Amino acid sequence: MSDWTETYRPTTLSEVRGNNKARDNLEQWAKTWDDHRDAVIVHGSPGVGKTSAAHALASDMGWPVMELNASDSRGADVIERVAGEAAKSGTLTGGEAGRRLVILDEADNFHGNADYGGSAEVTRVVKDANQPIVLVANEFYDMSQSLRNACETIEFRDVSKRSIVPVLRDICRREGIEFEEDALEKIAADTSGDLRSAVNDLQAVAEDTDRLTVDDVVTSQRDTTEGIFDFLDTVIKEEDAEGALRASYDVDENPDEMLNWIEDNVPKDYRGAELADAYEFLANADRWLGRVRATQNYSYWRYATDNMTAGVASSRREPKGGWTRYGPPSYWSKLGRTKGTRKTRDAIAERIAEREGTSVGTARREILPFLSAMTHHCTNRDLTVRMAAVYDLDENEVSFVTGSGKDTNKVQSIVEDAEERRAEAVVEHSGSAFFEADDSSGGTDTDDADAATGSADSSADADGQETLATAGGGDEATDSESEPADSSADPDDAESDDDQSGLSDFL
């Protein structure tokens, strides 16, 4: 059984229903195209007849059609090759004088990698075109401004019930179906302005009956996406637990996002104890989301959603009313703003953790707060200097821990003192090793002397310092047996002796 929306698709513009003004504008645009040579954007809700009107227009004008829609891959190269060429070339039948209608369906929807660069290319094609172009779109403002400015605009409005009913009546007559007027009214009312859905619904209920009654019209309401703001109103002000949960099914947000939305907006209406209860539930929801992340078991989402919707709705203790300015969640922007601070905190915590042998988490939660309290505003200066020295903190980090300004003399002098202290400590901890070495370079230390004089001394093993020759050859005794002349004079040769014989061995 063929699809009635195809069977009864209008073939001429005069059959396009419900948008007479837009239809006339489109016709006017086509007839005067030779004068203005602009492209046109036809936009409106799904199912109101935009694409149908474009095709009907082409057949009215006798123009061949080139259509690209979302089922084609629409990367920049494809658009340039297909739409670009179609928009710049004449037709096969009419040559250069022949007109062709280029229809770019779903011009507001370019998705991901498959359509990479598509929307920019459309703008270019539109600007260079020598043929009429119709861009069909749902969301006018989803298209770039330069594209919108380059085109004329025609809006298709939702088709009114008054216009839908005659279309349905006409189809019933042509299909030979008897009908009750009320049944058609009901279908038209249920589909709220979407003519294509109305025809689909009619076909669904009428296909198997000869007589269509109101009782046959059992198609339920279509799912519509509920906006997040309406949803917030529902949860926070209007519905009970069940209603709030149901409302969440129609919202196009995942639970993580939804939680952020609710969490950010609930304090705008809830006060005191009810707010505390609501946060309790939101905290539960957050824990379930954590479990989802940890276990990757997405069936836990249901408990998160239960908590954040039904939980919040049931925490409400008094009726809410009025209008509240809900805003988008600040979670991500907060994360962005605090990025620098968090980085400093983590850098300090890492150093503390390394030094004290704790985990970074412990350092951050259990050590850092105490340090902060003890060195608050550097009042205990000596302690602050010692802290800065031990954990190797710079001005920025000292200021983070103590809460004093980073550029103040106080903080800067502390960091200087800390550096001094560190330098002293280094000297202290070296156990005077370097000073001694300097003093005794004359004769007491035979190691140094031996190394300096090279392998002239054959008893190299005695001082524990291997000469190059012994390191390479392994055993000086065997070396001197095989190559008595070279062993001490040419350590490089000896080094490679182990596995690889040199040419000189055979000469």
Next chain:
Amino acid sequence: MFKAIVSAETLTSALDSVSVLVDECKIHLEEDGLEIRAVDPANVGMVDLSLDASAFESYDADGGLIGVDLSRLEDIAGMAESGQLIQLELDEETRKLHIQIEGLEYTLALIDPDSIRQEPDIPDLDLPAEVILEGKDVNRSVKAADMVSDHIALGVDEGEEFFYVDAEGDTDDVHLELTQGDLIDLQVGPAHSLFSLDYLKDMNKAIPSDTEVTLHLGEEFPVKIYFGFAEGQGQVTYMLAPRIQSD
């Protein structure tokens, strides 16, 4: 019913000349040979190909219609070495094409012909000028023009009686004149049209350099390019819509 044996060269040149325009096509399996007609997605280029039954080693068909994915079929045909024979047989039950090349068997799933773009009607054009030249001259013109521009003008000078190719780039220009002597034949008429080089380049790929190519030209009208292959038992006609000369 369809069963045919054909040489690898003949099949590949037939497929190549269609695949420059489209990815999928319908093949008519007529009693006296194969026929393919297709138009590219932009509706700018068209191909009309026929391959006579006599071009096949053996040919048996009764007027079926199949839809094929050209790149797949080309890949398979490419498995055959030159001089090898390819056997094609249609399984009506499963709607699959069995292809045999010297023991290699390949079963190709076909495409529902209804899902392929409609075949174009061949426009009936009255094109005044006719130029017959060698394939290598077409190749040379296209190659030279491609160096400077993305479009090319083809025309005939009525007074001086020569065929010319013009390509104007942003900075550089290419001009080529072929007189009666350089051409195989020339019928003078008013002709000058601009064409997309992208398309001509693709079409040129399918034109053998040692073949006779016939061009039909008009004033701002499509060009018809006709040539034979498989020793004249296959014929290809391309049509290409002109570029609109923006003012």
